[in-house]
Amino acid sequence: MAVEGGERDYVQSLERGFAVLLAFDETRTEPTLAELATATGLSRPAVRRLLLTLQRLGYVANDGTRWRLTPRVLTIGQHYTASSALIETAQPHLLRLAELTGESASLAELDEFDAVYVARVPVRRIMTINVAVGTRVPAHATSMGRVLLAWSGPARITRYLEEAPLRPLTSRTVTDPADLRMALSEVRDRGYSVVDGELEDGLLSASAPVRDRSGAVVAALASSTSAGRLAPEKLRSDTVPVLREIADALSTELGYVPRAASVERDGFF
Structure with a gap:
């Protein structure tokens, strides 16, 4: 797939946000912050900031020390299907x-x-x-x-x-x-x-x-x-x-x- 733009157009924080979302899978349905850091290779402080941002946007929620995806993530795929x-x-x-x-x-x-x-x-x-x-x-x-x-x-x-x-x-x-x-x-x-x-x-x-x-x-x-x-x-x-x-x-x-x-x-x- 052809990719437009150069390094100056690359938003690394967006890439890291998706990396955190994609780290949730069948083996990590409710991971801890530490488990997500290990899975993504990112530091714990970075993962914490990303999780809090995703939580504010409604894509993840936490129960104590564990995090889970919310149904809102389904809208991304739904929009693709609909379009x-x-x-x-x-x-x-x-x-x-x-x-x-x-x-x-x-x-x-x-x-x-x-x-x-x-x-x-x-x-x-x-x-x-x-x-x-x-x-x-x-x-x-x-x-x-x-x-x-x-x-x-x-x-x-x-x-x-x-x-x-x-x-x-x-x-x-x-x-x-x-x-x-x-x-x-x-x-x-x-x-x-x-x-x-x-x-x-x-x-x-x-x-x-x-x-x-x-x-x-x-x-x-x-x-x-x-x-x-x-x-x-x-x-x-x-x-x-x-x-x-x-x-x-x-x-x-x-x-x-x-x-x-x-x-x-x-x-x-």
């Missing part, structure tokens, strides 16, 4: 995908090294991790992430392969940069991605690209199930055509008009 034409436009398409497949349907965007769920229609709980709008999953181990990476451009792919922590989440997770580059090439060739058991054992998912009016891939549409419910071959033969049709319909509604086929892989990989 995103993509999410509003995608909702009926997600519902249609879920109805036709009987499986959960999701929409994700790429943020640094992760695919982030921005819209979702759950059908049944198939993952042990809690999946909701805002959930981040490693791009390298997910069908959504691979779709988003495959069309992100040569420079971003190279940076991802050089800098992303390609952690093995299961015994099947692709962690070798060369193998992942090849997998991304195959995604572009096929026009979709299928990932079997790389994020979580037994989790099977397929994703297809969603394009805007310029033709850029702005999101990935996904259908997720379990290997016990559907074999990978059946997912490819039955679910993928429906998934791609709906992803194309969403792209059309966003203004995308397919152009004549071109050799877009030249020099890409």
